[in-house]
Amino acid sequence: MRPFRLNQNGQILICALVLIAGCAALAVLSRLPSVDAILGPLTASILIVASMAWLALPTMIRANPVQTLVPLLLTGMAMRLVFFVSDPILELDYLRYLWDGAAIGAGLNPYATAPTEVVIGLAGPDWDALAASSGGIAERVTYGHLTTIYPPVAQLGFLVAHWIDPWGLTGLRLVLLLAEVTTLTLIVALLDAVGRPRAWLGIYWCCPLVAKEMTNAAHMDALLLPLLLASLLAAMRARPVWAAAALALAGAVKVWPLVLGPLVLSNARWRDRVAGACVLVGLTAALFLPVALAKFDGGSGLVAYAAGWERNAALFWALEWGAGLLADYAGLTRVDHGRLARLAVAAIVSTVAILLAIRSRPEQIPRSMLIVAATLFLLSPTGYPWYYVWFLPLLCIVPSRGLLLLGALLPLYYLRFWMVDLGIVAVFDRWVVWLEFGPVLLLLAWDAIQRRAA
Numbered sequence: 001m002r003p004f005r006l007n008q009n010g011q012i013l014i015c016a017l018v019l020i021a022g023c024a025a026l027a028v029l030s031r032l033p034s035v036d037a038i039l040g041p042l043t044a045s046i047l048i049v050a051s052m053a054w055l056a057l058p059t060m061i062r063a064n065p066v067q068t069l070v071p072l073l074l075t076g077m078a079m080r081l082v083f084f085v086s087d088p089i090l091e092l093d094y095l096r097y098l099w100d101g102a103a104i105g106a107g108l109n110p111y112a113t114a115p116t117e118v119v120i121g122l123a124g125p126d127w128d129a130l131a132a133s134s135g136g137i138a139e140r141v142t143y144g145h146l147t148t149i150y151p152p153v154a155q156l157g158f159l160v161a162h163w164i165d166p167w168g169l170t171g172l173r174l175v176l177l178l179a180e181v182t183t184l185t186l187i188v189a190l191l192d193a194v195g196r197p198r199a200w201l202g203i204y205w206c207c208p209l210v211a212k213e214m215t216n217a218a219h220m221d222a223l224l225l226p227l228l229l230a231s232l233l234a235a236m237r238a239r240p241v242w243a244a245a246a247l248a249l250a251g252a253v254k255v256w257p258l259v260l261g262p263l264v265l266s267n268a269r270w271r272d273r274v275a276g277a278c279v280l281v282g283l284t285a286a287l288f289l290p291v292a293l294a295k296f297d298g299g300s301g302l303v304a305y306a307a308g309w310e311r312n313a314a315l316f317w318a319l320e321w322g323a324g325l326l327a328d329y330a331g332l333t334r335v336d337h338g339r340l341a342r343l344a345v346a347a348i349v350s351t352v353a354i355l356l357a358i359r360s361r362p363e364q365i366p367r368s369m370l371i372v373a374a375t376l377f378l379l380s381p382t383g384y385p386w387y388y389v390w391f392l393p394l395l396c397i398v399p400s401r402g403l404l405l406l407g408a409l410l411p412l413y414y415l416r417f418w419m420v421d422l423g424i425v426a427v428f429d430r431w432v433v434w435l436e437f438g439p440v441l442l443l444l445a446w447d448a449i450q451r452r453a454a
Contacts, residue, residue, distance in 0.1 A: 008064050015053040015060070016075040022050030022208050023079040026216065027086035040418035043089055043212075044411045050208035051408035057202050058399060065197030072202035079206065080180070083215040084173055090417050091217035095141045098167055099134065100148050101158030105166075106130050110155070111294030115144035135167055147294065149301030150220065152287050153252035157223045169218060176214055176222040180205075183222070186229035187396050193236055194363065200396045204389075209407050213386035221389050224253040229393060231257075235264040235365050240276030248283035255302075256376060256390070258284065259349055262357035263368055305382075308338065312383040312413050314437040317429075319344060319379065338381070345379045370394040374403055378437070385410040402444035409436045 025046050029035055035042060061068050088094055100110045108126060115138050118127040131138035138144075150158070157175055165171025187201045204210065214222045231246035243264040251258040258280075265276045296303060310316065320341040327337060352375050356368035373391035377383060388407055395403055412435055419428045 008060065008067060011056075011060055012068055012071050015056055016071055016078075018053035019050055019075055019206055019208060020078045020082065022046050022053075023211055023216075024082045026089060026212060027082045030087040030089050030216065037421070038418065039090060040414045040416070044414040047208050047212060047411035047414075048408060051411070054207055055404060055408055057206060058404070061197065061199045061202060065199040068202065069197075069199040072199060072206055076202070076205035076211070079208070079211040080177060080215040083211060084170065086216050088169070088217045089212070090414055091213075091219070092140065092142045093220075094169060094172060094218040095137050096143075096148065096150070097158045097161070097172060097218070097220055098137055098169075099141050100150060100155055101160075101162035101172075102130060102134065102167060104155055104159045105162045109290070109294060110148040111291055111300075112147065114147045114299060115139075115141040119144065133167070137167060143301065143304075146299060146301040146304050149305050151252040151255065152290055153227075153249050154220050154223055154254075157220065157253075172218045173215055176218060176220070179222040179226055180214060183225040183229060183393060186226060186233060187393050189233055190229065190236075190366065190397055193233065194366065194397055196397060200399075203396045203399070203404070204393045207392060207407055209385055209410060210389055210392065214389065217386065219386040221254065221386050224250055224257070225389060225393060227253060228257055228390075231260070231264050232366060232369055232394075235267055236362055238267050238272075238362065240265045240268040240272045241279050244276035244280035245283060248280050248287065251284055252287040254390075259353050259376070260369060260372060262354050263360065263365060263372065266357040266360055267362045267365060306342075310338070310381045312385075312416070312433060312436070313381050314383070314433045315379050315441075316341060316345065316381040316383075317433075320381075342381065345376075345381070348379060349376045366394055366397045370398050370400070370403075374400075378441075383410075383413075383437075385413050400444070401447060402440050405443055406437075406440045409440065412436045 026043060029039065029042055029046075057068075057072070061072075099115060103110045106126065106129075108130065113123045113127060115131075117123045118131045119138055121128065148155075157179070158172075161172040161175045163171070164174060184201055184205055187204060188198050191198050191200055213219045227246050227250035231243045231250060234240075234243035234246060244261070247257055247260060247264050261277070261280055265273045265280075268276065291302065294300075320337050323340040323344060324337040327340060349372060353372045356371060360368045370391050373394065377387055377390060380387070388410055391403070392407065412432060415432060416425060416428045419425045419432075
């Protein structure tokens, strides 16, 4: 008797059903208050199981890229649509987005006034009116004692969402979905440019972690991706001025893409590089002028994030520990170890970007950008799961087994909420975090050794 084997269509169907069912299960759980106490472990478990189906996609895509394209497109859209009827799971960042969008819509400056100042009545009548219309959102904004951390182009996205659906999640989710569809279009253009089948877009589009973070939790990082990929595409086509302009706009969504400046300007003549650099510096300065003119002290969200934020970061904590040993050995007892580690991360990432810009040929720019973004993520003091989208679209173009595995292990982060409630968060920070990053680092190292040997 011959063993039963699923054909290609059957394999695709099962993967699609697992992916959609995982998102649907999370959507249902988000509306059940009875599971709040164990929502962290449930979320992690469901996402990891769904990610097993996601990790099987590269094999199916290689086997039949034409046959898999349409099912992957439909699956990714279904994964997002089921989350439109869900409550955000273990995340409240969206409250700040709603607050900022409403503030700008009312002609107020979220860089100058923190929500807590409004709640306690220190901000003036216009802010008081805004808080009164928020339905309690003003009191629930996380880190309300800080002004907003989000740069001006991100604020534009929040404003559009507020116009669509004042104080509502649906408008925000629609804006983010539009950004993701635009990202998908640019991934197709990049795949065409490097001669890879379009079905590889499923690596991004069908990732369960991305669907959960970009639609359910409504994280604003989706706004970054179209601009980042547009900059990459322009750089590959030797259009440094356009690449620089898109990168400056991306930097005004999340600051970190500015480190990619040398890379996106590398594929051009010196005269064009200088023009692109001028555009990058000038446009960035203009975009960040509202931030610079407002509160820029300990009450600023940007300052607080840059100076002391640490969460879910294995390598950074190891780097901080090493910096402490080095400072103690040198007798620098007053040096802030965390600040020293942050300076080391900035130096490492900047050096990697510059060296790759010197060595990269045009067709190597996607790989170089992936290396810089992944290095930043792995060394960063904050390794939130939604930051994974910073480089996930690049894995459609330059697949990496280790970095794909990271997308399946990052959901372990949600155990941290549960461990906080149990009073054992130190167990997560010291040990569980290595279950997320340890296998990834080992696989990356093994693949590097294999490539070098080959």
